[in-house]
Amino acid sequence: MKALPYASTADSHIAHLVRRHRQHSSPLAAIGPYLYLAPAMILVAGFLLYPALDTAYLSLTNAHGVSQPKFIGFENYAAFFTDPAVITSLENTLVWVIATLLFPVGLGLAVAVLVNRIPGENLFKSIFYLPYAVSLTSTGVLWSFILSPYGVLNAFLGAVGLGRWAISWLIVPPANTYAMIGATTWQSMGTNMVLFLVGLKSIPAEPVEAARVDGAGNWQTFRSVTWPLLRPFTAIVVAMAVINSFKVFDIIWVMTQGGPYRSSETLAVTMYRDAFVLFQSGYGSAIAMFLSAIVISLTVVLLRTSLREEVA
Template sequence: MNPKRANAIWGFAFIAPQLIGLLVFSLIPLISTFVISSLDWDGFSTPKFLGLENFTYAFRNPDFQKAMTNTLYYSVLTVPAGIFLALLVAVALNNVRLRIMYRLFFFMPVVTSSVAVAIVWMWLLNGDFGLVNVLLKQLFGVKGPQWLTDLRLVLPSLAIVSIWKGLGFNMVLFLAGLQGISKDYYEASMIDGATKNQQFWRITLPLLSPTTLFVTIIAVIDSFKVFDTAFVMTSGGPAKASYTMVYHLYELAFKNFQFGRSSAAAVVLFVVILVLTILQTRLSRKWVHYAE
């Protein structure tokens, strides 16, 4: 056998498991979602072709509008705050001894089951006997609010949980970016008399911008996929104040068995995330700087 052909066969053999997994668990479901979005199908009866009717229903559906509004608000709450806190922690740990140990502690919530995290925080934020309200009363003499039943506070409460859980992941990414910045830049700036503050704004942030772009894109995508915390902690309530897009998809598909309408809403969510990602990539040309 030709050596080049043999190498190609072995190469395809090694990547075959990944390709099969990508095909079975990603590409086929993606194409199926687009197909089902044009059908009236409950999972059992014969599908009926509806064209774009499911999409028009989605945009006129008050639940869809509420879910999209809540998801956008949740994204605004979590993305900037999560990125800022992760950057702050990464900068603080960059030159600290036992950095690996601290990184482990911050990363532990990331690998912890989201359901377990939601249950723990559900008890912590309980308005009657939760630990957060107990501490507020004992330390500050303040009666704590009803975190998970107040219409104004339920989404910020879920945002706090998500920021806490994802802090370690973003922090590790920022920490890797910081360690990739050459010390020559800082040594040269010190010779020129630059202060620590000037070094951060003129060297660290510009050279960390590629990492910031990646973290921002991932954070935006994750914020639009929120489901587990809302499902476990609030069940989309109260009065659908924490009713998110993925929760909306879940209700349509697995409670109402309206797979066509659920797939149409999923396609809309996919398009929104795609547009936001492309927009972030385009805008990044103005503020992302790559070291030469």
């Protein structure tokens, strides 16, 4: 029992005594508080933590189909280096990460600066943010139609005389990956824009005005005043976007299922295909572990960065 830090008033002292009396009055009282924790602990341990641990174990076995798994050490991990599916998948994942920084994040910043304090700002904000309310699965279906051979994009290219640019966007690599990045940009740019706008609004007016009085142009003001002051927000947006882009799954599964011939898979899709289409659960678990190692180390970096920003 901890001493009360504010036990100066008589009232709280009495409360303290009352509580002590209650807590020692029955044996149930000692475990009572833990009962409040039990449902959450059971749910999380049973449905999240146990599966995660089991995946870690399975990744060291040759589990597949129905046969009894055998312990094989790190063989699954060693097999990554010679598996063309994993190598292509890793390359695609890196393309997703870089493209996510360029488009949803970079464009999000540009649009935030563009619409900040212009007439109709709230309307623009809603329009760009609206696709975020459309799920990634729906986005995938809608964009599959736009990008299909006789879809909106090719019809448009034909109509403006660029018919020879029309291709089967979702069939030809690497265009299929870029096309899906385009769809993702449409869906998620708005969230980054909203976070950057929050950042822009939090910048005090004085330094910006001071720079203008000193004769700095728009670009100069942005580069030497706004951008440095926005840094804490940029750090969070970038970190979140990078972590999410490593985990991209829904939109690829809906638009190409990682195909054709596994050409547009990312790590999350490769894991799903190996585990649930090819029934290689041991190998699939090893890919899941690999993906987790990347994502968790990035999360740690994010937490440390945002903590440091808070202290500074």
